[in-house]
Amino acid sequence: MNSDGKMRLGAFFNPTGHHVASWRHARAQADAGINFQHYVEIARTAERAKFDMVFFADNVCVREANMEALSRSAQYIANFEPLTLLSALAPMTSHIGLVATASTSYNEPFHVARKFASIDHISGGRAGWNLVTSGQEAEAKNFGREKHYAHGERYERAREFAEIVTGLWDSWDDDAFVRNKETGQFFHPEKLHPLNHKGENFSVRGPLNVPRTPQGRPVIVQAGGSEDMIKVAAEFAEVIFCAPLSLDNAKTFYAELKGRVASYGRDPDQVKIMPGLSCIIGRTAAEAEEQAAHLQSLIHPMVAREILSMVMGYADLSRYALDDPMPLDLPQSNMSQSTFRFVMDMARKENLTIKETALRVAGARGKAVVKGSPTQIADQMEEWFRGAGCDGFNLMPPFLPGGLDDFVELVLPELRRRGLFRTEYEGRTLREHLGLVRPPSRYAVPVVKAAAKPASERSRASG
16 A cells, blocks of 8 residues: 555546447447547546546557457557557646557667657656557567567567666756757766667667656556566566456565565565556446446457457357357467466356356456445455555546546545545656656766764864
């Protein structure tokens, strides 16, 4: 739990909403992926509610699926490139953090460092980079590769990528630029630092051609739960988006990751762990159940099966009937290994059919879903927060904008009544919202304070 006793809240904006059939909901914006005004409105709603940040995921392909199923889907099909979107949203907002995904698999470190540093300047210190590896085979084919990187290889590349990006962000000292018109000096040459990195995957000389940013560097966010991801997160991440589906799992993940962070000599309090949470909210529990049932009724079975296939590493499920038992001998996926294990364990324990498993996976998208009245949802959030399961949540409204409106109108007042969430921003930057320190440059010379004189010497000097 954070030292100030307050939750951190992010809003994950899958354009039409988290639920796979969200685009069909009456309170969703069907063309959200390319509707800039929609993004402005939901970002401003989150800012009025004093959320820490908004977050945009991304992939660099149209996901592959059976075309009939794909044609009935809206998510990750056609939407804005997220860094372009962040740049456009920056002047439309004033306080809320702006976080987006840039994959280490199909980008170059210099590009990522430059773009996020630019957004941090444009926004006045509100940028965050979601450091991920790409997960889909289809992405490789858009970048001159026939095969996607193997899971371990992706994270070896990601670790070196993060090392380079953080190094490039320190290319300039904070006070490098004097811009003195009288003397003609624009910057101090000794305050510029080439990186000169040569590694297994990259060779980057530097320096970055963007000054050090208002936050020192953008906040590094990471999502996932595999062992390879945890290693990279413990070394570099400042916010972790994760997907534990029970309080016991959340507590285990929280304790393990905070311990890993400490093993790198980092302060565990300077890493915020925020599980994904999708809330289906009714004014009563019965109303929430009705809303949940309605959302599930909007899922086409073929869409559900294709999403299950993708989650399971594009396993061929078409040879089974929908009412057949979920096959438990599928090979290990090269996609998210933690999600693969969760789905297999769930199907095994509950003896689910393919259709039942598919509807569960498609509806929840591998994240925690809570249903209930505002009090019931606040109860669950408080239990996780006070029970050492998280530092806050990355909220994933099931449909947008309506699901976000419901949370802000109904749940947030209850959290505030309990003293669990802020009523006003305490600062202007994303780091200030999250309670993260501004990191010093790796080239900064430590300030050594002079030792205080003994009292006897001070008295003689004053005499």
